[in-house]
Amino acid sequence: MLTTQKSQAITVRPVPPKVAAEERFKQERMHDVKVMLQDLFEREESTIRLVLDSLYDVGVINIINKKIKFSPLNNFLKSLAKLPKPVAKVLMWRWFKKNCAELLVNWLYRKVSF
Template sequence: MVLSRSNQNQPVQVAKYVPKRSEVKRLEIEQKKNVMLLVENMMEREEATFKMVIDSLYDVGSLNLINKKNPLKFLKSLLRLVVKLAKTIFHSIAFYWVKNNTPELITNWLIGKIMISTKHKKRPMKSNKKLAKNAQQKKVQKKKKVKRNKHSKRTKSSAKVVQYFPKLSEAQKLEIEQKKNIMLLLENLMEREEATFKMIIDCLYDMGSLNLINQKVSMRPLNRVTKLIARLSKPSFRAIAFYWVKKNTPELITDWLLRKVRF
């Protein structure tokens, strides 16, 4: 589509076609902003908690890194002293990075889990030779399992084996202690910020339910009815979701964070 021009010397201006955003896309953009604001405000209020979590991770990560990279005892003790002195500097830099990047990262990750894509992944077709090999391997594995079970039954009846429990290293002890500390910090944070977490659950529920209904229910009357049912069932879903989040999230987040600092 070419627009009219008054002067002949002016270049021709072509109007760009901007496609209309779908209902789901508009809601996703709105709720993404809401979730990011909620996380940012929570981080400002709970600055001390996040700094304590960073300190715990720093202690575990630095000790793991020193023990892995430096075999000499003298160097280890010297590096630990340097690490303790550098803790305050790292503390402020890490919190600044977390404050700037975490809200967007968390929001994108949550939306990625909620939004169901229309594209189906194609599984690669297995050849007949591969299928035959897999069948033979399964038969061999079954025979081995049967032999092992028979052997284990005989050994159990004949003799009792005393289990050996190895001593925990310094890094493992520190990790267990800091895991408890981080879990307690996250549990207390969730109790204080209950309203914030419920509002985040509401935003995710609105996006996820609308996306799911539009994809699975194509007929207009049924689509409207299911949307109405989704709105009415929102309070009950919020209560169940928050109960699950409160029970499982602290441990899941703690395990994920500790995995990141194991070198």
């Protein structure tokens, strides 16, 4: 048999205008930060692509070294890992443009929230 607790009336208090205005101001400023980051990414596209390229190279080497201990196969896979790089670069850039600004803004907001 299921029992339920007695329901109590909940009173809803309106949000004070000062708090609502402050919250709106914070949201607007964080939106501004996101727009500025997106603009920065567009202006510095070539630098970001080079960074992503380097991260891909290091990541592939680390994954192969971690997963494959047999030396001849390890070396073969490292040379083979360069083949999908052009496709990976396109996918990394798309993901970066779509997600990175939002992730950075959320991270920065958490850093300034006390």
